[in-house]
Amino acid sequence: MATDHGSQPRPRLPLPPALRAPFGGRAWREFGYVLLSLPISVVLFAYAITMVSLGTGLLVTFLGVPVLALALVGCRGIGALERARARALLGVEIAEPEPVRARTEEKGLLPWIGAVLKSGVSWRHLVYAVLHFPWAVCAFVVAVTFWVTSWGLLLYPLWYPQRSDATGFVLFADTRGHRFYLDSPFEIAAVTAVGLVAVMACPWLVRGLTAVDRLMVTGLLGPSRLAGRVAELESDRGVVVDTAAADLRRIERDLHDGAQARLVALAMDLGLAKEKLPADPEAAARMVDEAHGEVKVALQELRDLARGIHPAVLTDRGLDAALSSVASRCAVPVKVTVDLPARPAAAIEGIAYFTVSELLQNISKHARATRAAVEVWQTRDRLMIQVTDDGRGGADPATGSGLAGLTERLGAVDGVLVVDSPPGGPTTVTAELPWRG
Template sequence: MTSSITTGVVNTVQNIDSTRGRTGGRGPLGWLGHAVRSALRGPALAALAVPQLLLLTAATVTACLLGLGVGVLLVPPTLLAVRGLANLRRRLAARWSGTEIREPYLPLPEETATGFKGAWQRCQRMLGDPATWRDLLWLTVDPIVGFTLAVLPLALVAWGVFGLLLPWLWEPIASGGGNTWYLMIHVTDADSARTAALLAVPTMLAGLALAPGALRAHTALAKSLLGPTARAEALAAERKVQHLTETRRDALTTQAAELRRIERDLHDGAQARLVAMGMNLGVAERLVERDPEAAKQLLAETRQASASALNELRDLVRGIHPPVLADRGLADAVRALGMDSPLNVTVTADLPGRPEAPVESALYFGVSEALTNAAKHSGATHVDVQLWYENGKLKAQVTDDGTGGADPSRGTGLRGLERRLATFDGVLAVRSPLGGPTTLTMELPCELYSPRTSSS
């Protein structure tokens, strides 16, 4: 029921917002259009009081059930619904007042536990978050103070319209025994009705003049309760610095290990072959006149060694930055991974452009690691890979039909994948119940620049 009411409020809000610009501009008409829009937005904000009170009641009831254990399962979804409504108000503040209200919530625990234990962890984290209690305070205060601020301007406008109609309405009202007072005027005849109508005009103008200020006050109230406190911002900055420190250390460690691997591969592979080729060419040079057949055989062996060295160098370059990724883009590079995989891999992509090369490479190797893990550990036969870009993030989702049970803490390669993504402020979400399926979702914040190079 709460969801349907909230949806109706959102639709009303969008319809009102679509009138923006029709009466905009400078001068009296511009002011009038702004005032009318502000007044019409009031009822949409006032309508939030209904889901607010419903959610406040639900939160109170589920909190009372914590002692019985049932509340542990009911509190998290209830608080998530509260956060959803609060986020709607934050979006309206940005759209209507140009005021950004950042989300102050602490990150929820990773999905490492299932069932009652996982619900208890989420319940503890959400109830221990100060932002949760500020949301609940907003549910308590806004239906009273916010409701008044929201409806007052339009109520004054409506009262002014009523005053304009009093010359035609006062007689039916008086004959029916109704109240014929309008502000400080007792309407008993046509003259007093016309006097009341004169007062109705400034009443309407007062309501319109009050509307923008009331909207700003409503937004200020929302920001004071729904925005992060100074302490929360300090903690967020501290966590950000700690996260950057950890990811920088991981990046340096990974980079050093990668350089050592490249050095080892060059030393043990291509370099050794090149040294052997030089020695063979020296021997062939000495044998070319005395034993031409032996020289030809050495030259043939050298040619084979050069081909092997070239293949090893190509493999090494492919491990650093695959040529297909540079030439064809992420979608085709992942399709090439799918064709090389022993599993049946389906790739769908919706990428309107290309990100910077390091981000593209990080996601490519992330998908590569996911496919390798699926082939080695999951017992899967089919893997579905989806690539898309949404809300400033490059995303990949890899789903296999294996046995599940993947856990980043058990050293299955997922920790390394998390570190690779964290270097670019990316995240990895793992959902792998026992029995499968396993779904890995990777997100990297970035901007797309160059146009599409491949379609799905």
């Protein structure tokens, strides 16, 4: 094919998903999953029913309890294989459920058996073993029948029999020997067309069947929502503890390097002034005057430190006045708009205050902005905060800056921090907190 110099070959138009599906790897992987589900579910169902029946029958003796525990452990082991199979063939990412743990103060076989029998994850694996068998039989029959029939109809011109008395596929036959064959060109074309439509629809049918498998594997073999929530709360608790420890270290450092050092120097100056008072009253008066100035500086540092812990204006007058106060100390003009029907809980109010305070400090230090704005409002059960500036942009929580700490602090109370800061600006930071009145 001749082409013009410098011209690029035309890109091939991709086929629609409906036409690509029968030949895509996903369709065949899902079909393979359905084929494998039947033998696996038969083994799992037989194992579960046999072991549970045996354990239940032996409950009158001591042997029934360990047999039931062994049944649950076996179901968990097969469940691990099922999760791996779902990941490989269905592309379902399933987190591993929590392992069986006995109490730390108890050791031995009996506490472990008790932990297995008390584990909700183990019983959900048993439920999967029982429920998956009838569904696997149904999915196998439907998928295989539809798959084989559709491809058989599509390839009908290649395989229909050639006979001396008649040709084609026997569509109808009665007891008197009357038969109707699909052998004319029109009939063969019609059968092929029906087969083509069926082949195109078959992957979507199998995908619908495997959607039920996805739900069963995710719901019964993965971690429960409660376990996930507990893990999330444990992580949030760790963040809160680390944040509190960091705040305590910051307060200790500020006291040690600031007000405490200044008060020590002030005590030494007053001591020298006391010694010089009889001999040189004027020098002692100058030293006392200097000490008075140091007292004012120390008091201001203590006020700033107390404001950093929890400002009195926030407790007394609420979020509007507190944010206006912190905005007045920003290096750029800040417009504050607070539209709240009532005051949120003290903890949420404090987090909102410190979030805005940290963001305005970042604007003063890094943004090179000329103006900024703070908006606070309530949307249903969420407290919304938005801080914008016209600075140079480029803020990214992933760089380990103060934004990352804010993200963790908000996440500890089910909050969210979203940063939109393209290079060149403007920057918009949106914080979302749960509303607790």
